[in-house]
Amino acid sequence: MGFLSKYSGALLSILRIMSALLFMAHGTAKLLGFPATEMFAQPPEPMTLIWFAGVLELVGGALLAIGLFTRPVAFVLSGMMAVAYWMAHAPQAFYPIQNQGELAIMFCFTFLYMAAAGGGSWSVDNMIGRKG
Template sequence: MRYFEQGKEYVISLYRIVLGLLFVCHGAGTIFGLFGGKQSAFGAWPGWWAAAIQLVGGALVLIGLFTRVAALLCSGSMAYAYFTVHMPKSFFPILNGGEASVQFCWAFLLLAFLGPGIWSIDRMLGRSAAIRVNAPVRQAAEA
């Protein structure tokens, strides 16, 4: 079990990198028609804007810059996608094709709480050092 604790920050970094890369690929597929994706018209709502969030937000998550904010934005965009596009067809993701939206939503929300891990620009700049996975919760001093 000790190895799990020692490797936690590294695994979080790898998780962030893979998650960001997958999201960038989705955005690039919609904006540029890459990877077999159907290209959306520039500025079209909501497809092009969702893809822009995927591309830019995914890239920020990938490199670990403004990770928590970018992850929260990406999570919210996937929640929006699920509730506006998929859920009207059926509540259950397996029936409405919304599995990826739900998984990305929860994955990014988790990352927003965990932080970027050790291999990130945020960590190099000292932004994420204040909140770590094992950081104790500070209690307000009683007056």
């Protein structure tokens, strides 16, 4: 599969962008009511844990989508998703397939990888010469 190695920077960027957009949707649903979901029919009260999660999802997702401050933002979001898994999902059942925690785990480790690897070749960090 060595023929794909020349595309690793671009593919990392695509992974970052798509993960960020999917993650941002959680923040827009919580804070802006878009897209409308039954779970977030009412916006969370400001300064609550769910409100802070929405802010991190929205702002952190936007920063990741453009690849700005990729490593620190991805590290913070990875930790947030680890906490979300252990607080919200793990108490429901042992196995992630039973507690619906697969997405939290996937975001956690995807963001952890981005914290180590950076934003890829299509990122603002890369454009301005940061080690993003």
